[in-house]
Amino acid sequence: MAVSVAHTLFFLLLLLPTSAGAQNNGRITVGTSLSTTDNFSWLSPSGDFAFGFRQLNGSDFFLLSIWYNKIPDRTIVWHANGDKPAPRGSKVNLTAVRGLVLTGPQGQELWTSQILTGVAAYGVMNDTGNFVLEDTNFNSVWESFQNSTDTMLPTQIMERGGVLSSRQSETNFSKGKFQLRFVEGGNDQGIQEGNVVLNTINLPTVEPNGPYYEKDSTVGDRNTSSAGKQLVFNESSYIYILQENDKRITLAQGSLSTGNNLYYRGTLNFDGIFTLYSHPRTSAGNESWTPIWSVPNNICEDIPVGSMTGVCGYNSVCKINPQDKRPTCECPTGYSLLDPNDPYGSCKPDFIQAGCKEDKISSKQDDLYRFEVRTNTNWPTSDYSKLKPFTEEKCRNSCLQDCMCAVAIFSINNTCWKKKLPLSNGRFITGYGGKVLLKVRKDNSTLADPSFSNPGNEPVRNKKNQDILILVGSVLLGCSVFVIFILIGAICIGFFYKKKVSKIDRNGSFSEMNLRCLTYKELLEATDGFREELGRGAFGIVYKGEIKMGSNVLLVAVKKLHSAAQEKEMEFKAEVEIIGKTHHKNLVRLIGFCDEDVQRLLVYEFLSHGTLAGFLFGDLKPNWNLRIQIAFGIARGLLYLHEECSTQIIHCDIKPQNILLDEYYNARISDFGLAKLLKMDQSQTQTAIRGTKGYVAPEWFRNMAITAKVDVYSFGVMLLEIICGRRSVDMESGEEDKAILADWAYDCFQEGTLDVLVEYEREAMDDMEKLERFVRVAIWCIQEGPSLRPTMRKVTHMLEGVVDVPIPPCPSPIG
Ligand SMILES: *[C@@H]1O[C@H](CO)[C@@H](O)[C@H](O)[C@H]1NC(C)=O
Ligand SMILES: *[C@@H]1O[C@H](CO)[C@@H](O)[C@H](O)[C@H]1NC(C)=O
Ligand SMILES: *[C@@H]1O[C@H](CO)[C@@H](O)[C@H](O)[C@H]1NC(C)=O
Ligand SMILES: *[C@@H]1O[C@H](CO)[C@@H](O)[C@H](O)[C@H]1NC(C)=O
Ligand SMILES: *[C@@H]1O[C@H](CO)[C@@H](O)[C@H](O)[C@H]1NC(C)=O
Ligand SMILES: *[C@@H]1O[C@H](CO)[C@@H](O)[C@H](O)[C@H]1NC(C)=O
Ligand SMILES: *[C@@H]1O[C@H](CO)[C@@H](O)[C@H](O)[C@H]1NC(C)=O
Ligand SMILES: *[C@@H]1O[C@H](CO)[C@@H](O)[C@H](O)[C@H]1NC(C)=O
Numbered sequence: 001m002a003v004s005v006a007h008t009l010f011f012l013l014l015l016l017p018t019s020a021g022a023q024n025n026g027r028i029t030v031g032t033s034l035s036t037t038d039n040f041s042w043l044s045p046s047g048d049f050a051f052g053f054r055q056l057n058g059s060d061f062f063l064l065s066i067w068y069n070k071i072p073d074r075t076i077v078w079h080a081n082g083d084k085p086a087p088r089g090s091k092v093n094l095t096a097v098r099g100l101v102l103t104g105p106q107g108q109e110l111w112t113s114q115i116l117t118g119v120a121a122y123g124v125m126n127d128t129g130n131f132v133l134e135d136t137n138f139n140s141v142w143e144s145f146q147n148s149t150d151t152m153l154p155t156q157i158m159e160r161g162g163v164l165s166s167r168q169s170e171t172n173f174s175k176g177k178f179q180l181r182f183v184e185g186g187n188d189q190g191i192q193e194g195n196v197v198l199n200t201i202n203l204p205t206v207e208p209n210g211p212y213y214e215k216d217s218t219v220g221d222r223n224t225s226s227a228g229k230q231l232v233f234n235e236s237s238y239i240y241i242l243q244e245n246d247k248r249i250t251l252a253q254g255s256l257s258t259g260n261n262l263y264y265r266g267t268l269n270f271d272g273i274f275t276l277y278s279h280p281r282t283s284a285g286n287e288s289w290t291p292i293w294s295v296p297n298n299i300c301e302d303i304p305v306g307s308m309t310g311v312c313g314y315n316s317v318c319k320i321n322p323q324d325k326r327p328t329c330e331c332p333t334g335y336s337l338l339d340p341n342d343p344y345g346s347c348k349p350d351f352i353q354a355g356c357k358e359d360k361i362s363s364k365q366d367d368l369y370r371f372e373v374r375t376n377t378n379w380p381t382s383d384y385s386k387l388k389p390f391t392e393e394k395c396r397n398s399c400l401q402d403c404m405c406a407v408a409i410f411s412i413n414n415t416c417w418k419k420k421l422p423l424s425n426g427r428f429i430t431g432y433g434g435k436v437l438l439k440v441r442k443d444n445s446t447l448a449d450p451s452f453s454n455p456g457n458e459p460v461r462n463k464k465n466q467d468i469l470i471l472v473g474s475v476l477l478g479c480s481v482f483v484i485f486i487l488i489g490a491i492c493i494g495f496f497y498k499k500k501v502s503k504i505d506r507n508g509s510f511s512e513m514n515l516r517c518l519t520y521k522e523l524l525e526a527t528d529g530f531r532e533e534l535g536r537g538a539f540g541i542v543y544k545g546e547i548k549m550g551s552n553v554l555l556v557a558v559k560k561l562h563s564a565a566q567e568k569e570m571e572f573k574a575e576v577e578i579i580g581k582t583h584h585k586n587l588v589r590l591i592g593f594c595d596e597d598v599q600r601l602l603v604y605e606f607l608s609h610g611t612l613a614g615f616l617f618g619d620l621k622p623n624w625n626l627r628i629q630i631a632f633g634i635a636r637g638l639l640y641l642h643e644e645c646s647t648q649i650i651h652c653d654i655k656p657q658n659i660l661l662d663e664y665y666n667a668r669i670s671d672f673g674l675a676k677l678l679k680m681d682q683s684q685t686q687t688a689i690r691g692t693k694g695y696v697a698p699e700w701f702r703n704m705a706i707t708a709k710v711d712v713y714s715f716g717v718m719l720l721e722i723i724c725g726r727r728s729v730d731m732e733s734g735e736e737d738k739a740i741l742a743d744w745a746y747d748c749f750q751e752g753t754l755d756v757l758v759e760y761e762r763e764a765m766d767d768m769e770k771l772e773r774f775v776r777v778a779i780w781c782i783q784e785g786p787s788l789r790p791t792m793r794k795v796t797h798m799l800e801g802v803v804d805v806p807i808p809p810c811p812s813p814i815g
């Protein structure tokens with residue numbers, strides 16, 4: 001089914017020229033705007049600080065922020081839209097009534113500063129690092145200092161109720177789980193008003209957990225006249241609480257003598273440590289930020305055991321670096337990170353956590369498990385059993401025989417503590433006397449993922465037993481006449497065999513999949529009478545719509561199948577069920593369907609960034625790293641369709657027009673379930689060519705079995721397009737040797753001129769190893785013989801660099 005949801009508006013085309021960033025006596029007037037595309041920022045008079053957009057590392061997203069502009073790090077001290085990174089083409093406009101307004105490329109609002117009182121006339125980037133909106137009398141109506149993110153700067157004053165919020169990681173500016181609060185109201189968890197606390201929150205909620213650091217403003221006497229009224233970071237870089245009675249409680253001491261030679265900042269780091277740093281103002285370019293004071297002393301030990309959230313995830317162990325007091329997290333032996341990119345996240349056992357069932361069956365527990373012994377470690381909140389007095393041997397046996405037991409700690413006074421998963425608040429404690437007995441499986445035969453034990457090999461699954469689903473590809477302009485003939489045939493058959501169909505039971509089995517059964521009337525309303533067409537294909541037309549989900553309104557793409565494609569009720573239902581059960585972040589989600597009399601409609605989520613074709617072949621070549629991420633995403637989605645669904649799904653029409661991009665430019669494969677639904681043909685050997693010229697595998701033209709390898713071929717063609725940012729066939733350039741991308745790419749590969757292939761694109765050339773790996777994989781994928789092509793599992797492993805990619809042979813050997 002042809003046409004994927006094609007969107008009319010597309011961000012690349014929307015890079016409208018923006019008004020100049022006129023700066024007038026250091027004041028910016030209302031109506032001025034900054035854009036992500038013009039690399040211009042608003043500077044403070046001395047040039048120490050800048051306000052503008054900063055590109056997020058390795059992505060095409062931008063952060064509206066304030067940074068130190070004279071030091072090589074260009075350290076960010078304030079940011080606006082950490083949770084909603086701004087795509088290229090976004091801009092910020094200085095407006096009178098709403099202050100700073102950040103809008104995306106399509107004009108959607110991403111963030112606004114808002115002004116509580118007054119009307120803005122100017123914006124000023126102050127030399128202190130404060131961005132101030134002023135009215136016509138130069139009175140401040142909004143300040144970045146009053147809306148801090150994770151950093152305080154000298155001259156900044158925080159009133160009661162003020163908060164600093166950490167980010168997710170050094171490079172991810174989304175809101176993190178740590179807070180510094182200057183407490184207002186007091187008495188939440190017995191904390192007095194005016195105290196300074198550090199605490200965790202359980203994201204995405206904001207309710208604070210008990211503090212892991214607290215500075216009592218009353219120094220214990222609980223006299224309201226000595227409660228803190230302001231948290232001050234003064235010009236000589238002292239941080240103190242100013243009490244109601246104007247006395248000061250010092251937290252951090254800067255240096256009075258160094259005068260103006262140093263920059264200072266106080267930052268709540270992503271790992272929960274609040275640190276005062278200094279940095280030379282004038283530098284040889286090799287200096288960095290030096291920590292001069294930080295709290296708490298040992299966050300691993302100071303986080304209250306009752307907190308649900310610690311520094312490290314579950315089953316992890318928190319360890320402090322005594323030099324800078326910064327924590328690191330470590331998975332115990334036999335465990336590894338759940339998300340390899342998040343070193344502070346949870347750890348998972350590398351072995352299958354045998355349920356009690358299996359342990360009962362197996363009589364000899366000693367055969368299954370052994371103990372890893374370690375010291376100086378505790379998970380203080382994971383106990384479920386205390387045995388005393390006990391010997392170490394009894395402790396070991398008790399844990400071995402107990403299917404709940406994950407860890408036993410045998411401690412000094414003949415006490416045996418048994419602990420269960422998940423292990424929480426794990427910490428490294430120097431001098432802790434207990435002996436930690438970590439229960440791990442002896443054999444690796446039951447590793448969680450079988451593919452780990454034979455990396456690079458073909459999957460062990462027996463696909464023969466699977467029901468093979470061949471998808472009807474999109475048959476657009478330029479497709480074979482034969483396919484059109486088949487379609488007309490199908491339409492006729494549809495009319496002849498048209499049967500009376502009844503409604504699907506609205507309380508059917510679909511609720512467990514969260515699929516919604518919608519009425520035709522509902523969809524008529526949702527699409528405003530099928531008004532806005534997004535695309536059309538051989539089997540139906542796609543319309544844009546809006547559907548209410550609870551209190552939210554969801555944008556959807558409604559695919560209205562031609563009535564010729566009717567099938568019996570049970571089959572339609574069964575197929576919707578198969579498609580509805582596919583859940584993968586790289587596939588477009590089916591949200592609901594309608595099956596009413598002759599009307600058959602499918603409702604998909606709407607994806608805002610259009611097709612990969614539009615993205616790749618638009619005016620601007622997208623960023624190399626983003627293209628790489630998209631390729632990974634498509635590979636994972638295909639792997640899922642081929643090997644991880646209950647029913648194998650062969651897409652048969654992989655091409656950039658059928659890949660959609662969501663809000664964050666994640667690749668999502670679309671149109672992967674329709675052939676089954678339309679029951680065109682389910683045989684494994686096909687003669688009718690499905691797919692689109694340029695992307696179809698050679699076996700379609702021969703009398704050969706059609707397997708999942710046809711998708712691998714199309715993926716290979718598309719991978720080359722992604723690598724080069726051009727179409728696979730380009731007759732217009734006039735250069736004959738470059739017209740067919742596959743041939744040209746192989747030539748370049750053989751001659752070692754991959755730089756020519758990527759048109760000397762800087763980012764790609766800096767990433768030569770990956771570039772070569774990707775080109776090799778693509779050439780393997782487009783091998784003429786299907787058996788030479790790797791499986792999608794192997795493709796993903798090769799792309800990720802988990803296995804080596806051998807030198808590929810010529811894709812289409814002569815003869
Ligand atoms: C900024 O906003 C004002 C009104 O709020 C509008 O008139 C102006 O056109 C906007 N400027 C840009 C460059 O978008
Ligand atoms: C943007 O400007 C900064 C500083 O002026 C400069 O270092 C950087 O290279 C520029 N980036 C681009 C893409 O022009
Ligand atoms: C930014 O990305 C580059 C390469 O893409 C990498 O070398 C550098 O370490 C990254 N910086 C940070 C702060 O992650
Ligand atoms: C910067 O802020 C300080 C303190 O609020 C103020 O005295 C100074 O005038 C400001 N500078 C500018 C350029 O607005
Ligand atoms: C400060 O920022 C937060 C979001 O980060 C916003 O909810 C709040 O209204 C802002 N406060 C002011 C005074 O602008
Ligand atoms: C940042 O972290 C959040 C929360 O973990 C995640 O949802 C988001 O995708 C991350 N952003 C980037 C750019 O990695
Ligand atoms: C509280 O402080 C005020 C003024 O500093 C003092 O007069 C009063 O005695 C104090 N009260 C207590 C209970 O310490
Ligand atoms: C900053 O605070 C410290 C400690 O209260 C004080 O000694 C110093 O004079 C203050 N500096 C300025 C510039 O006010």
Ligand SMILES: *[C@@H]1O[C@H](CO)[C@@H](O)[C@H](O)[C@H]1NC(C)=O
Binds near residue numbers: 284286287288
């Ligand atoms: C920076 O470089 C200068 C000259 O190259 C050297 O004298 C100085 O020690 C370096 N400083 C640091 C912090 O490495």
Ligand SMILES: *[C@@H]1O[C@H](CO)[C@@H](O)[C@H](O)[C@H]1NC(C)=O
Binds near residue numbers: 411
């Ligand atoms: C061990 O027992 C002694 C005496 O009963 C007690 O003083 C000590 O605190 C105990 N140690 C631990 C770690 O429980």
Ligand SMILES: *[C@@H]1O[C@H](CO)[C@@H](O)[C@H](O)[C@H]1NC(C)=O
Binds near residue numbers: 442443444
């Ligand atoms: C199980 O895996 C561990 C670590 O991966 C390895 O050291 C050990 O030799 C393996 N044991 C067996 C029996 O394969």
